[in-house]
Amino acid sequence: MLDYTTNNAKSVWNNCLNFIKDNIQEQAFKTWFEPIKAIELTDNVLYIQVPSKFFYEWLEEHYVKILKSALQKELGPGAKLLYKIEMENAQGNKKPFTEQLPSTHREPVKTQELDVPVQQKNPELKNPFVIPGIRNVKIESQLNSNYSFDNFLEGESNRLARNAGMAVANKPGGTAFNPLMLYGGVGLGKTHLAHAIGVEIKEKFPEKTVLYISAEVFTQQYVDSVRKQTRNDFIYFYQLIDVLIVDDIQFLSGKSGTQDVFFHIFNYLHQNGKQVILTSDKAPVDMQDIEQRLLSRFKWGLSAEIQHPDFETRVNIAKSILFRDGVEMPEDVIEYVAKNVKTNVRELEGAIISLIAQSSFNKREITLELAKSVVEKFVKNVKKDISIDYIQKIVSDYFSLDVETLCSKTRKRHIVQARQLAMFFSKKYTKSSLANIGSLTGDRDHATVLHACKTVDNLLETDKQFKGYFEDINKKLSM
Numbered sequence: 001m002l003d004y005t006t007n008n009a010k011s012v013w014n015n016c017l018n019f020i021k022d023n024i025q026e027q028a029f030k031t032w033f034e035p036i037k038a039i040e041l042t043d044n045v046l047y048i049q050v051p052s053k054f055f056y057e058w059l060e061e062h063y064v065k066i067l068k069s070a071l072q073k074e075l076g077p078g079a080k081l082l083y084k085i086e087m088e089n090a091q092g093n094k095k096p097f098t099e100q101l102p103s104t105h106r107e108p109v110k111t112q113e114l115d116v117p118v119q120q121k122n123p124e125l126k127n128p129f130v131i132p133g134i135r136n137v138k139i140e141s142q143l144n145s146n147y148s149f150d151n152f153l154e155g156e157s158n159r160l161a162r163n164a165g166m167a168v169a170n171k172p173g174g175t176a177f178n179p180l181m182l183y184g185g186v187g188l189g190k191t192h193l194a195h196a197i198g199v200e201i202k203e204k205f206p207e208k209t210v211l212y213i214s215a216e217v218f219t220q221q222y223v224d225s226v227r228k229q230t231r232n233d234f235i236y237f238y239q240l241i242d243v244l245i246v247d248d249i250q251f252l253s254g255k256s257g258t259q260d261v262f263f264h265i266f267n268y269l270h271q272n273g274k275q276v277i278l279t280s281d282k283a284p285v286d287m288q289d290i291e292q293r294l295l296s297r298f299k300w301g302l303s304a305e306i307q308h309p310d311f312e313t314r315v316n317i318a319k320s321i322l323f324r325d326g327v328e329m330p331e332d333v334i335e336y337v338a339k340n341v342k343t344n345v346r347e348l349e350g351a352i353i354s355l356i357a358q359s360s361f362n363k364r365e366i367t368l369e370l371a372k373s374v375v376e377k378f379v380k381n382v383k384k385d386i387s388i389d390y391i392q393k394i395v396s397d398y399f400s401l402d403v404e405t406l407c408s409k410t411r412k413r414h415i416v417q418a419r420q421l422a423m424f425f426s427k428k429y430t431k432s433s434l435a436n437i438g439s440l441t442g443d444r445d446h447a448t449v450l451h452a453c454k455t456v457d458n459l460l461e462t463d464k465q466f467k468g469y470f471e472d473i474n475k476k477l478s479m
């Protein structure tokens with residue numbers, strides 16, 4: 001089997017080499033391509049071995065395009081390239097180890113040039129990014145080509161947003177999704193997806209002028225333009241854009257001047273079939289201090305929420321980071337991290353990267369233990385095992401009692417309530433039986449615990465003050 005995949009790899013690679021040889025200089029070919037060995041071909045992925053990481057970086061920097069064309073010619077559009085790098089072993093062992101790295105490099109989005117008619121009123125058009133020539137305006141898209149659809153993993157939580165983004169990228173300005181509003185909590189991928197749409201549009205429609213801008217920078221530019229009395233130039237510049245991506249639009253809250261100018265730009269672009277993509281940390285209905293006329297425009301197209309990723313998506317994201325960095329990690333460690341870092345993809349990335357760093361700097365194996373210590377630094381609420389003792393301590397402290405008094409036979413009302421709360425939370429947060437909870441709470445029986453739980457339920461409905469105590473303690477226990 002291995003022989004078969006190796007032979008196959010060799011013959012595919014030879015064909016690639018023939019193609020590459022015809023398209024680059026002889027010396028470059030000798031230096032950069034002859035030393036490469038083809039190792040394996042599996043599932044449309046060709047593994048090649050290169051002599052060093054520098055070699056890998058050079059190839060990715062200078063020859064990725066031709067490598068891609070050669071490979072796709074041989075294996076079709078789904079072809080992938082994976083580098084294996086023979087590394088010197090840092091501990092001086094004879095046995096070399098290989099690091100595996102995918103071909104990920106994407107070319108940066110090129111500067112866009114636009115021929116702009118000279119306007120009578122605006123002989124000196126000011127480009128907020130670059131000082132322009134009069135006729136030819138250079139517009140940097142400000143897109144980050146590392147954010148692509150390929151590395152934005154799909155899951156239940158982002159399916160609508162991702163698919164709508166794809167639709168827009170295939171037909172900018174030509175779908176009902178205009179504007180496309182991507183919204184969701186912190187670190188869930190809004191910016192990534194917004195860039196990916198822009199990058200994809202530039203690939204499919206190089207002639208389109210795409211601009212990514214954060215609402216904050218947009219606001220600064222606008223304020224500057226007012227100060228320098230170039231407000232019209234500012235508006236005119238934005239009207240040149242075919243695809244305008246504004247990140248964190250909620251930043252315009254309360255800034256009526258900027259909202260006003262954005263309203264005009266938006267209307268112009270929309271009326272002229274240009275695409276607008278917005279991101280926000282809130283749904284349009286929840287945005288505060290944004291003018292109604294602007295909010296209603298945000299709702300014209302599609303508002304797609306990006307939610308917290310589910311466990312499976314988190315595992316996939318973690319794996320894709322590992323793949324990108326050429327690191328292998330035991331499955332149980334990946335699952336542990338994905339299980340505990342759940343609210344934010346940025347934190348998930350951070351935890352994985354920190355785990356890789358800890359293991360490589362301290363030369364430690366990546367184990368569950370190491371993962372636990374790293375994850376604890378990232379998430380405050382890694383679920384602790386809560387014990388009955390711990391609950392009694394928290395409840396007693398809250399009511400300024402000691403645990404002995406809490407568990408005593410006294411019938412004073414506030415102590416009885418504290419005791420009932422302790423029993424209720426013991427039932428809620430531990431797996432102990434009612435009998436066990438009773439016996440650890442001053443040697444009471446299971447019926448008393450049951451009665452306590454019912455009383456707490458009733459009081460929550462009828463007694464506001466008691467409900468306040470309950471919520472405070474619950475918060476402390478879930479911290």
Ligand SMILES: Nc1ncnc2c1ncn2[C@@H]1O[C@H](COP(=O)(O)OP(=O)(O)OP(=O)(O)O)[C@@H](O)[C@H]1O
Nearest residue numbers: 151152153185186187188189190191192317345346
């Ligand atoms: N589905 C995904 N697949 C792969 N990576 C993702 C995904 N979602 C988010 N990420 C990564 O998580 C990190 C945070 O994402 P991003 O910056 O886009 O979040 P955001 O929603 O814009 O956050 P903020 O509200 O702070 O601006 C980025 O590095 C991004 O690449």
